Amino acid sequence: MCRGKMKLDSFFFIVALLIGSCLVRAWNSDVERTKINEAKLWQRNTHQMASVEINKAAIGGVLAPLLSYKFLLPMPQLRAGLAYAGSRARLRRFVRDLVHGNKPLKIGALGGSITWGQGASNQTTTSWFGVVTDWLATAFPSINITARNGAVPATPASFMIMCLDHFVDPDVDLVFVEYILNNGLEDRIFENQVVREMERLIRKLLDLPGKPAVVMMQVPSDGMASYGSGLRFHHTMEDLEGALAQYYDVQYLSLRTALYRLAAIDQEDGFRWDQIFVDHHPGDAGHRVMADLVIYMLQDTALDLLLDPWSYKEQRAEQEKPLQGPMYSGNTAPSAAMCLYGDLFAPAVVPSKTHGFVYVNEGSIQKPRWRYVATQPGSRLVMRVDTRRPHLPPDHRVSLYLHYLKSYEHMGVANLSCTSGCECSTTEVDGHVTELWSQMYQVRLVASQSGSCEVTLTVLPRTSSGDYEFKVSGAIISEDQSAADMLDGTADGEGRLYWDFEDPSKDGGGGGDRTTTAAMT
Secondary structure (H helix, E strand, O other), rough: HHHHHHHHHHHHHHHHHHHHHHHHHHHHHHHHOOOOOOHOOOOOHHHHHHHOOOOOOHHHHHOOOOOOOEEEOEEEEEHHHEEEEEOHHHHHHHHHHHHHHOOOOEEEEEOOOHHHHHOOOOOOOHHHHHHHHHHHHHHOOOEEEEEEEEOOOOOOOHHHHHHHHOOOOOOOOOOEEEEEHOOOOOOOOOHHHHHHHHHHHHHHHHHHOOEEEEEEEOOOOOOOOOOOOOOOOOOHHHHHHHHHHHHEEEEEEEEHHHHHHHHHHHOOOOHHHOOOOOOEEEEEEEHHHHHHHHHHHHHHHHHHHHHOOHHHHHHHHHHHOOOOOOOOOOOOOOOOEEEEHHHHOHHOOOOHHOOEEEEEOOOOOOOOOEEEEOOOOOOOOEEEOOOOOOOOOOOOOOEEEEEEEEOOOOOOEEEEEEEOOOEEEOEEEEEOOOOOEEEEEEEEEEEEEOOEEEEEOOOOOOOOOOOOOEEEEEEEEEOHHHHHHHHHHOOOOOOOOOOOOOOOOOOOOOOOOEEEEEOOO
């Protein structure tokens, strides 16, 4: 019997090895197919520029660090890929500070799996954001530049509207935004919900304390970057979102526009879709082209500053200019925090009405896991949240998701209800399971809109585990129904979370990642 089991185990082991070997070969094939053609790399001629002066300054000398980069994309396509430059007041400020080197700078990136680094052979060094940050560190070694990749795979813009505080620094100077693939398509010009969501995200970014320059990084729609798919040049949301770029004067880089003639029409060797993209994710060559567009934009802005230097008048106008009203009437995101976990959860708890719950770090100093923990029946946790949504009619309801721990030992049962300022149905939550595992879950309440909605969790005097422990790690208040649908997708039908919200740097199987690059000095 044991011998038969050993044979069966050996069989499955061999099968696993064969499958793993096939996957590795396929991955190696993708890497090889989409690798950068080194023969096509080129660099601006700084020696030729040394004799050209603007305002008595040699271009080659002033811009030498910026011009040190080697491009893969030809110049005509670089120009085409800078789809909208605008007056670029904030970007001019960033590039001025970069060239002068007189202050620390922060850059950030938001988006889905492409910006996270999917498709690149090395997420840190060959992804587009990795190439840009490495080049900045090399070109400007004396400047303290902090780069933070806040991209989360498989999430749309609606997620970042709610959880922006956790993925970008408030004093960031430059932010890239990439959501074309994950936002999906909506085939209408006016009152387009996808564009409305992007507007709310852009408004939140522009309104950050650091007044960052915002750049939309647009990629081809799913299926466009292949042959025989039937998707044409205009099958994308980026043209409609281009109106946001013009309305808010944010820059807009288009990988579609930069590559389409080379890949789809001319099918030029080295730039064919199958040489640039692994699937709908770019490979190393595609990521390099995305970095090309960013660095070309920075170079072009630096040349613009030489021709038209930054002035005190421009600085005052840029600093004092208020954020204009939304392009879509009333389309403003809530000002209150919506992703209440980590440092943002404790301020939502009402101490005077809470008893029996203790705020405890059940993680480590390096990876904290702050939770409210109770061990006795009758313990009560009261949370006060703002459920108002300016872009929705007042009678529309808002979903609130409470995150709690289910485990095989010690856990009790709790009642969850709205007790002041708002209305919602009462629900009961059991933290005990019989299987030998512990996992974070979410439970959903649908509440009315209120500036002071109090939600109370009470530990009940009954239990199936023999104990009454209950642990709460945070809550997320959805921005609208679209966001609620997205949040429903972060858990299975029973509420078991796919993604570890307490640790965004850990891949929860369907969520995402956040990497922070240390200050580059």
